[in-house]
Amino acid sequence: MGDPTYSPPDPAELPEPVTPAGREGLAALLAHPERAVVALDFDGTLAPIVPDPEQARAHPDAVPALAALAPRVRSVAVVTGRPAGVAVRYGGFAGVPGLDRLVVLGHYGAERWDAVTGTVRAAAPHPGVAAVRAELPGFLDAIGAWRGTWIEEKGRAVAVHTRRAQDPEAAFEALREPLAELADRHGLIVEPGRLVLELRPPGMDKGVALAAYLREVGAESVLYAGDDLGDLPAFGAVEKLRSDGVAGLLVCSGSAEVKELAGRADLVVDGPPGVVRLLSSIAAQLA
Numbered sequence: 001m002g003d004p005t006y007s008p009p010d011p012a013e014l015p016e017p018v019t020p021a022g023r024e025g026l027a028a029l030l031a032h033p034e035r036a037v038v039a040l041d042f043d044g045t046l047a048p049i050v051p052d053p054e055q056a057r058a059h060p061d062a063v064p065a066l067a068a069l070a071p072r073v074r075s076v077a078v079v080t081g082r083p084a085g086v087a088v089r090y091g092g093f094a095g096v097p098g099l100d101r102l103v104v105l106g107h108y109g110a111e112r113w114d115a116v117t118g119t120v121r122a123a124a125p126h127p128g129v130a131a132v133r134a135e136l137p138g139f140l141d142a143i144g145a146w147r148g149t150w151i152e153e154k155g156r157a158v159a160v161h162t163r164r165a166q167d168p169e170a171a172f173e174a175l176r177e178p179l180a181e182l183a184d185r186h187g188l189i190v191e192p193g194r195l196v197l198e199l200r201p202p203g204m205d206k207g208v209a210l211a212a213y214l215r216e217v218g219a220e221s222v223l224y225a226g227d228d229l230g231d232l233p234a235f236g237a238v239e240k241l242r243s244d245g246v247a248g249l250l251v252c253s254g255s256a257e258v259k260e261l262a263g264r265a266d267l268v269v270d271g272p273p274g275v276v277r278l279l280s281s282i283a284a285q286l287a
Helices: 020-031 062-072 084-091 127-142 168-185 206-217 229-243 271-286
Strands: 036-040 075-079 102-106 111-114 119-122 150-153 158-161 189-192 196-200 221-226 247-253 267-269
Touching (some): 020 036, 062 075, 062 271, 084 119, 127 158, 127 196, 168 196, 189 229, 206 229
Parallel strands (some): 036 221, 075 102, 221 247, 247 267
């Protein structure tokens, strides 16, 4: 449930992208919303980052903002490394009026939840994930990295968090190479994030998932918002699509922890509250 005092912002509050390509992307979305896809990361974009990932929940006004915007565009897609069902549950997306065209691409596109059916479709899991899952606790203990680290079970991937360590950044950097070697032995790759290293199968990332979905629905413009290193492939996909004639707006959900996206973004907003305000402003502009 959103804040009962919440009301959509004045359309005049719509921020202006700082780049010509971003301004073109926003203009295309506003001119022909029925041809546009709004795609968003979950953690750090729709949901604030919290010490325990299992406690992450969408910003209280995220669902009202999405429900106001979704009927006016071709589709809204949540693109996340989380299992699709988990993102749906933590986001509160199921059964919401106005979100019948919402799609969640989970595990970087290996899973897909469609609001219209309420079901998840998934590819077969990679055997290396089960092997790493079994080996990882002893592996961290053997290299002296158990204290302060935390393993997150993600179904088709497994992640090691360092946010609770005495020196989170130092622990993160110290684990990069050992975890990369462990992942490689089992045919996996390591995806770095905000004080987290995720071991997952190769061949899928947010850019691949996003590009495939945009082709599927025939989008002519796209807004993509993200906050983390894992969103760089999606940024790259939108940049490539721009050269192919698809208008795009890249939004960085700002963070002091990850600055790489801001330099490539057309628009930087103040974390999930800023993303919610942007979505609400676009919906108000289209009303």
